[in-house]
Amino acid sequence: MKKTDMIVIGGGVSGMxxxxxxxxxxxxxxxxxxxxxxxEIGGGLIDIMAYPQDRKVCSAIKYSMDKIGxxxxxxxxxxxxxxxxxxxxxxxxxxxxxxxxxSTEKLHWVPTAVGTxxxxxLYTKTFxxxxxxxxxxxxxxxxxGLKDYYAKLTExxxxxxxxxxxxxxVVTVDPHMEDAVGGRDIMIMDIARWLDTAEGLAECxxxxxxxxxxxxxxxxxxxxxxKPDYTVYETLKAQLQCELTETLSIPPSxxxxxxxxxxxxxxxxxxxxxxxxxxxxxSIIKEGVCEAVVVSGVGxxxxxxxxxFVLATGGFYGSGLEVLGVKKIKxxxxxxxxxxxxxxxxxxxxEFFSEKKQPFAMAGIQVDHTMRPMNHNGDQVLNNVFVVGRxxxxxxxxxxxxxNGVALASxxxxxxxxxxxxxxxx
Amino acid sequence: MEKATVVIIGGGATGVGILRDLAMxxxxxxxxxxxxxxxxxxxxxxxxLHSGARYAVKDSDAGRECIEENxxxxxxxxxxxxxxxxxxxxxxxxxxxYEQEWxxxxxxxxxxxxxxxxxxxxxxxxxxxxxxxxxxRVPDAAIDGFRMAWQNVDSAKKYGGRVKTYxxxxxxxxxxxxxxxxxxxxFFTKQEYDIECEFVxxxxxxWAGKVAGCADLMVxxxxxxxxxxxFNHRLTNRVINRLHKxxxxxxxxxxxxxxxxxTTSAAVQSPEDTQPLTSEVEYLLRIGELxxxxxxxxxxLRAFCGARPLYSADPNAKGRGASRGFIVLDHEYDGLxxxxxxxxxxxxxxxxxAEQLTDLVCKKLHNDKPCCTAIEPLVExxxxxxxxKARQYFPNFGVNLxxxxxxxxxxxxxxxxxAENPVKSELVCECENVTMAEVEVAAEAPTxxxxxDIRRKTxxxxxxxxxxFCTFRxxxxxxxxxxxKDQDTLQEMKDFLQARYKxxxxxxxxxxxxxxxxxxxxxxxxLNLDGEIFDEKN
Numbered sequence: 001m002k003k004t005d006m007i008v009i010g011g012g013v014s015g016m017x018x019x020x021x022x023x024x025x026x027x028x029x030x031x032x033x034x035x036x037x038x039x040e041i042g043g044g045l046i047d048i049m050a051y052p053q054d055r056k057v058c059s060a061i062k063y064s065m066d067k068i069g070x071x072x073x074x075x076x077x078x079x080x081x082x083x084x085x086x087x088x089x090x091x092x093x094x095x096x097x098x099x100x101x102x103s104t105e106k107l108h109w110v111p112t113a114v115g116t117x118x119x120x121x122l123y124t125k126t127f128x129x130x131x132x133x134x135x136x137x138x139x140x141x142x143x144x145g146l147k148d149y150y151a152k153l154t155e156x157x158x159x160x161x162x163x164x165x166x167x168x169x170v171v172t173v174d175p176h177m178e179d180a181v182g183g184r185d186i187m188i189m190d191i192a193r194w195l196d197t198a199e200g201l202a203e204c205x206x207x208x209x210x211x212x213x214x215x216x217x218x219x220x221x222x223x224x225x226x227k228p229d230y231t232v233y234e235t236l237k238a239q240l241q242c243e244l245t246e247t248l249s250i251p252p253s254x255x256x257x258x259x260x261x262x263x264x265x266x267x268x269x270x271x272x273x274x275x276x277x278x279x280x281x282x283s284i285i286k287e288g289v290c291e292a293v294v295v296s297g298v299g300x301x302x303x304x305x306x307x308x309f310v311l312a313t314g315g316f317y318g319s320g321l322e323v324l325g326v327k328k329i330k331x332x333x334x335x336x337x338x339x340x341x342x343x344x345x346x347x348x349x350x351e352f353f354s355e356k357k358q359p360f361a362m363a364g365i366q367v368d369h370t371m372r373p374m375n376h377n378g379d380q381v382l383n384n385v386f387v388v389g390r391x392x393x394x395x396x397x398x399x400x401x402x403x404n405g406v407a408l409a410s411x412x413x414x415x416x417x418x419x420x421x422x423x424x425x426x
Numbered sequence: 427m428e429k430a431t432v433v434i435i436g437g438g439a440t441g442v443g444i445l446r447d448l449a450m451x452x453x454x455x456x457x458x459x460x461x462x463x464x465x466x467x468x469x470x471x472x473x474x475l476h477s478g479a480r481y482a483v484k485d486s487d488a489g490r491e492c493i494e495e496n497x498x499x500x501x502x503x504x505x506x507x508x509x510x511x512x513x514x515x516x517x518x519x520x521x522x523x524y525e526q527e528w529x530x531x532x533x534x535x536x537x538x539x540x541x542x543x544x545x546x547x548x549x550x551x552x553x554x555x556x557x558x559x560x561x562x563r564v565p566d567a568a569i570d571g572f573r574m575a576w577q578n579v580d581s582a583k584k585y586g587g588r589v590k591t592y593x594x595x596x597x598x599x600x601x602x603x604x605x606x607x608x609x610x611x612x613f614f615t616k617q618e619y620d621i622e623c624e625f626v627x628x629x630x631x632x633w634a635g636k637v638a639g640c641a642d643l644m645v646x647x648x649x650x651x652x653x654x655x656x657f658n659h660r661l662t663n664r665v666i667n668r669l670h671k672x673x674x675x676x677x678x679x680x681x682x683x684x685x686x687x688x689t690t691s692a693a694v695q696s697p698e699d700t701q702p703l704t705s706e707v708e709y710l711l712r713i714g715e716l717x718x719x720x721x722x723x724x725x726x727l728r729a730f731c732g733a734r735p736l737y738s739a740d741p742n743a744k745g746r747g748a749s750r751g752f753i754v755l756d757h758e759y760d761g762l763x764x765x766x767x768x769x770x771x772x773x774x775x776x777x778x779x780a781e782q783l784t785d786l787v788c789k790k791l792h793n794d795k796p797c798c799t800a801i802e803p804l805v806e807x808x809x810x811x812x813x814x815k816a817r818q819y820f821p822n823f824g825v826n827l828x829x830x831x832x833x834x835x836x837x838x839x840x841x842x843x844x845a846e847n848p849v850k851s852e853l854v855c856e857c858e859n860v861t862m863a864e865v866e867v868a869a870e871a872p873t874x875x876x877x878x879d880i881r882r883k884t885x886x887x888x889x890x891x892x893x894x895f896c897t898f899r900x901x902x903x904x905x906x907x908x909x910x911k912d913q914d915t916l917q918e919m920k921d922f923l924q925a926r927y928k929x930x931x932x933x934x935x936x937x938x939x940x941x942x943x944x945x946x947x948x949x950x951x952x953l954n955l956d957g958e959i960f961d962e963k964n
Contacts, residue, residue, distance in 0.1 A: 041947050055956060114898065114916065118954035145849050150902030153915060185852050248952050250898050317943040323935040326704055348934050350701065352927035352946075353920060353956035360934055361946070398943075398951040 003305040004028045004273075006418060007293060009280045009333065010312030010320070012037020013046075014389025014407035016263040018310045021088065021415030023270035030304065031267065032278035032295060036260065038317065038403070043222070043248045044255030046089065046100065047397070048082070048121030048405035049074070050107055054355055058119060061405070062104040071341065071362075071394030073406050076369045077413055079104065082405070085412035089122065096262045098228040100124055111219060113149060113249035115157025121405050124255065126224050126233050131243035132158065137167045137216035139242075141208070144174040147185040148250060149221040158219075171211040173204055191223040192254040195232045205239045214241035222246045222254045228262035278302075280313075283334050290385050293333065308384045308418050311336075311365075311373075312411065315390035321364060329363055334385060337375045339366040339393040357396035364393030370417035371410055386414035430456035430588070432787060433608050433623040435595050435637050436630035437461075438468035439571065439773050442578035443780030443799070444629055449587030450802070451788055451795040456621065457579075457587070458610060460594035460633075462879050464575040467631045468773060469882070470700065470732025472654055472679045472688040474665055475499060475507055475567040476774040479514060479539060480672055482531035483524070488751055488772075490535040495775045496565060498800045499574075502777075505805060505830040506574040510680055512566025512665035513547060514539065516559045517716055520670035525560060528669060532564075539564050553661050553718050566665035568681050571773065572882055573831065577804035580833060591873045598626055598641035598765060605641075605764030614875065625787060628767035632697035632733040638767055643760050645767050649697040649733035653706040654688035655714075655933070658727040658890055661685045666717060675713030682827075683889075684727060687714045697733035704932040725937040728892065728929030737770035752779050754786060764790075805833045812838055819844045819851055824859045831885070832864070840864050854903055855896040857889025862903055869909035876910075877901060877922045893926040894945045898953075920955055 008019045011033025019031045051057065052064035059067075065079050074082055083104055093100040102108055102122035109117045109129035117129050132138055138158065142151040151170040159168060175194055177186050194200035212218060218236075224246055225232035237244050246255065267274060275295075282294040284303070292305040311333065313320030321338070322330045326347045329338040341362035348360055366374045371386040388410040390397065397403035432448055434441050437459025448455040459465075478492030500507050516525050532539040539562045547561040548554055579589055592613035599607045599620070607622045628645070630637040638645035660680050668676035679686045690706050707729050715721040737753055752771030758764075768783045781797045788795065808829045816825045819841055829837055843863040844851045850863040868874060868883040877900050880886060886900055887893040901919050904910055923945065930942055949955050 038947065041944070041952065043952055047951070051957065058957070112953045114901070114919065114953050114955065116916065116954050116957070118952065118957065147852055148899065148902075150906040152908075153902045153905035156905055156915060250895055250948055250952075315943060316939045317947065319940070323939045325935050328935070347704070348931045350928075350931055352924050353950060358946070360939065361943075398946040401951065401954070401957075403947075403951060 003307070004030045005306060006030070006308045006310065007032060007304055007306040008310040008312055009293065010037065010314060010318070010389070011035070011274070012039065012312060012314055012318065012389060012407065013042070013259075013263070013404045014411040015310070015312035016267055017089070017408055017411035018312060018386070018388055018414050019272045020092065020263065020267050020270055021412050022310075022418055023267070023272050025415060025419050027418065028271070030273045030275065030306070032275050032280055032293070032304065034277060034279040035318070037314065039256035039260040040252040042256050042404055043253045044124060044257075044259040045110065045120040045127065045248075046102070046122035046404040046408055047401040048086070048104060050119035050401040051399060058107065060105055060107050060121075069394065071339070071366070073367075073392045073395055073410055076367065077409050078369070081413055082409045085409040086122065088412055089408055092266055093262065096228060096266055098124065098230070098258065098262050111154070111158065111245060111247050113154055113221065113247045115154045115160075117161060118248055119401060124258070125230065126244065126246045126255065127248075128243065128245040131217040131245055132162050132219070135215065135217040135243060136165075137169070137213065138162070139212045139216055139218045140168065140170045141218060141220050142170055142172045143186070143191050143221070143223070144172055145178060145186045146191060146221065147187055149188065154219065154247060171208070173207045173211075175200070175204070187252075188221055188223055188249070189226065189252055189254060191221070192226045195223055196225050196227060201232060201235055205236055208236070208240055212240060212242060216242045218242045218244050220244060220246050222249055224254070226254050226257050226261075228258045228265070280333050285334070285382065288382060290334065290382050308386070310411075310414050311385060311387045311391055312389050313391060315364065318390060320391045331365060331391065334373075334382060336365050336373045336381060336387070338363060339376070341394065357399045361396040361398065362394055365391050366393050369413075370420075371414040372417070386417060388414050427607075427620055427622050429622045430454055431623065431791070432456070432625040432627060433458060433621060434627045434629055436628070436633070437463040437575070437589070437591065438466050438629065438631050439464070439575060439776035440631065440768055440771065440779055441629040442575045442582070443776045444627055444768075444783055445587045445589070446578045446582040446585075447780045447784040447797055447799050448787065449582040449585035450798055451784065451793055452585070453788065453791060453793060455582075455587050456623075457589045458593045458595055458608070459589070459591045460613065462591050462882055463579065463589070463873065464572055464882070466633070466697065467732045467734060468575060469571045470654075470730055471571065471652065471773060472677055472686045473568055473571055473681055474677060474679045474774075475569040476772065477512060477564040477566045478535060478537050479512070479528070479532055479564040479566070480667060482535055482537060483528050484672065485751065486531060486535055489531070489537065491775045491778060492772075493535060493537045493565070495778050496567065498777065499569065499774070500567065502800065502803045503569070503574055503577065504803070505833075506570045506577060508568040508681070510566065510568050510664050512564045512667060513551070514562045514564060514667045514669040515547070515554065515717060516561075516669035517555065517557055518559055519716070520559075520668060522559070524670055537564065551662050551664060551666070553720060554666065555717055555719050560669070562669065566667070568665065568679050569773070570681070574804075576883070577833065581802075581804050589873065592875060595637060595640055600641070600762055600764075603761055603763055605762065625764045625791070626766075627783065627787065628765070629783075632735040634735060634767055634769050641757070641762055641765055643757055643762065643765075645755060645769060646738055647769050648736045648738060649694050649699075650736045651692045651694040651699060651731055651733055652689035653702045653710065653729060653731045654686050655707055655710055655729050656727040657685045657687065658725040659683070659685060661718060661721075661724055668717060675710040676717075678714070678717065691734075694733065700731040700733070701928060702729035702731045702932045707932050726933040727890070727938070728926070729932050730929050735770055754783050756786065808834045808837060812841070815841055821859065827859065828864070832867075836867055839867050843867070854899045855884070855886040855889065857891050857896075858885040860884045860886045860896075865900060865903055866907060866909060869904050874910065877904065877918050878925055880904070881922070887922065887926060892930060892941060892945070893923055894941060894948060897922050897949070916955060919949070923949055
């Protein structure tokens with residue numbers, strides 16, 4: 001029976017961070033993943049917290065710990081643990097030569113493809129809403145034949161925010177791609193891959209030089225490369241002598257792919273063993289301790305043994321939580337107790353963009369400050385299992401703009417707890 | 427001042443049927459609808475073209491009308507009807523005595539109900555329960571309420587019929603007991619103005635009482651709320667009815683790739699009360715799983731709600747006890763000449779109702795032209811040349827769908843746009859195969875003011891993803907080409923998503939809640955559509 005130190009189930013942000021952080025602390029880690037997490041949705045940003053309570057109060061986490069409620073994962077972690085996790089991530093990204101910026105103190109605003117601004121926490125410098133405020137000329141770059149990008153929609157709504165005094169202009173680059181994609185639609189990822197190539201980048205730069213003047217802000221769809229580096233960004237910025245920003249949009253997100261690849265590279269560097277296409281379907285538990293998890297394979301099942309386990313399988317979207325009916329939720333691997341939001345007499349708000357957090361979105365697994373799962377009496381359920389990311393109860397990541405932030409902080413905490421040995425709650 | 431000989435109030439099945447009939451008889455008619463065409467009851471039902479079998483026992487007249495009209499609509503509206511046929515299935519819990527009564531009643535109205543071996547029924551419908559005691563085939567069919575209405579309007583337009591949507595009648599004006607005009611309010615600008623007319627037809631369905639009130643008259647229509655579920659699967663190829671005394675949750679109707687289960691019945695105060703409830707969905711599922719035992723394994727797309735217009739002379743009669751038949755009320759008897767109301771009825775018999783009402787109006791207008799709506803098809807068949815050309819641009823399976831949906835003229839228009847600019851073959855809605863060119867054509871129609879109007883015309887956003895992707899794409903396209911003027915695009919997207927979420931919120935489990943987490947992730951989490959606006963203090 002082969003046994004490793006830690007098995008991480010799930011390859012999204014929370015799974016990757018747990019694996020990296022535990023490996024850095026000397027653990028032998030195997031990561032089982034099935035799918036790509038929500039990288040292609042999240043846009044490569046680490047949202048920490050922007051709307052702690054309602055849609056009117058917009059504030060960074062440092063100044064809103066008192067507003068988020070006791071059931072919130074940040075409350076369990078405490079601000080200093082969140083800050084430590086952020087520090088860890090910023091250093092990690094620097095090591096990988098794809099430095100993120102940001103803090104718990106200040107929101108960073110990023111333009112979206114519909115021309116709204118979205119507040120985030122940690123970001124790559126390819127996302128920079130500030131330049132739209134600072135500069136007087138704003139170019140919006142479109143690509144001929146590109147699907148899922150509508151520069152005029154972006155422009156129309158950005159005008160409402162930044163005013164009519166500025167000059168707005170849509171410019172179109174022709175990637176000459178019709179033949180290359182063989183008659184199918186040209187997608188954002190096609191353009192991003194084109195810009196990964198030296199020829200593509202040179203051609204794009206050449207065309208843009210004809211279309212834009214220096215010292216302006218240039219708004220791009222999310223196409224500045226698929227690799228976790230700043231080559232495309234720096235090259236265009238230098239050659240055009242303009243400030244650049246990308247926009248957030250519907251999936252797939254090229255920036256999410258960059259973050260995914262960066263974490264992948266880092267995980268490999270620290271010896272994390274990644275097993276793809278591994279769908280964990282069950283666990284083997286003896287006397288309150290998890291011994292192994294069972295993975296469905298082609299024709300047979302495989303059993304993976306470890307000392308510790310991290311559950312990072314996501315929420316409803318990631319199938320880490322299965323909903324059988326109203327308020328009937330199941331965590332399918334360990335059958336962990338599910339906590340619904342406190343004072344929840346409802347399951348849903350009738351407004352899609354409701355004034356308050358959606359009750360169903362707050363459902364999940366309750367943990368103690370070490371990220372070990374608890375039952376409704378507040379007792380630890382399994383002392384060698386840690387729960388991280390969207391499986392957790394007590395927060396609505398869509399409403400708060402806190403998704404990857406909770407993933408990062410809870411994952412880092414799980415790794416930290418894992419080296420401290422078993423600790424009894426309370 | 428604008429003028430029309432006859433003003434028809436209400437853009438549901440009855441209203442558009444009357445518009446077509448009047449126009450075909452050469453009467454200058456204008457239809458006014460307070461929102462979009464068929465935004466009310468005519469699109470909020472199961473889409474069943476009744477064979478009449480459901481009514482055979484209780485109301486043989488209604489049964490007879492249904493089977494006659496069923497045969498007519500199959501011919502004149504063949505692009506709206508899918509001739510699925512139907513089963514009536516008796517389960518062990520259903521009264522066997524009723525079966526005998528029902529067989530006799532079908533015979534009496536010449537409705538072919540052919541008994542088949544339950545084993546054959548399972549062979550044909552593998553999801554059907556094996557507990558069925560007896561099964562009959564009847565000529566039920568599925569009908570597309572949206573398409574039926576637009577094709578009526580298209581046909582009416584050829585004869586000079588006119589339509590104004592988002593135009594609400596607020597007052598019916600008269601002089602010396604004779605209607606002279608209506609005062610209307612524009613939904614968007616809120617401006618009020620008059621339209622001169624000789625005759626007003628109230629075909630407002632569950633809103634008929636409200637419209638009558640505009641002339642200070644009373645019409646007793648009780649809105650009766652019916653909730654339905656749309657499954658994201660074609661779990662049956664035939665309409666499936668329970669063979670028992672008509673009740674809730676006993677009809678399944680397949681439409682394209684989905685199936686609708688309905689309905690409930692409850693008297694409500696307002697026909698606008700169309701938020702479906704989880705309790706209603708659960709109630710329908712409990713009944714439905716008697717017929718399809720594995721029903722809960724199928725993903726629910728959404729639930730929706732409509733208000734039946736039940737007319738009763740007696741204000742105390744409610745629900746299924748009240749008449750589903752219809753009545754034409756000539757308000758000349760109430761002292762107002764030139765105003766008639768048509769109340770009650772069912773979708774299947776809309777054409778016949780329209781005919782009877784139009785007969786009355788024409789008599790008063792001394793017009794003796796005969797009704798031809800039962801003979802002339804709503805739309806011509808698409809020519810083989812256009813279909814052949816369409817095959818060059820649409821995926822093969824999509825050609826017939828697009829042809830039926832668009833009709834010849836619009837199909838040609840769509841093909842021409844794609845031929846001119848191949849980028850326009852790009853799919854805006856991947857679930858329902860709606861191309862950019864089609865969205866453009868729909869958006870340019872004078873009755874398109876919102877993304878929702880485009881949705882109803884194209885089916886964009888009505889498929890599996892329920893708008894998760896096409897809300898952004900549809901809005902982007904419309905904004906890019908400035909197809910609709912002066913839009914608050916962010917509000918439009920919010921409204922569009924809210925309309926989708928309205929039907930999803932009562933069924934938040936299984937794959938449906940996964941879809942919602944994705945939708946919220948995109949529009950709230952990433953695009954921050956409703957967040958605080960970036961301003962100076964940030």
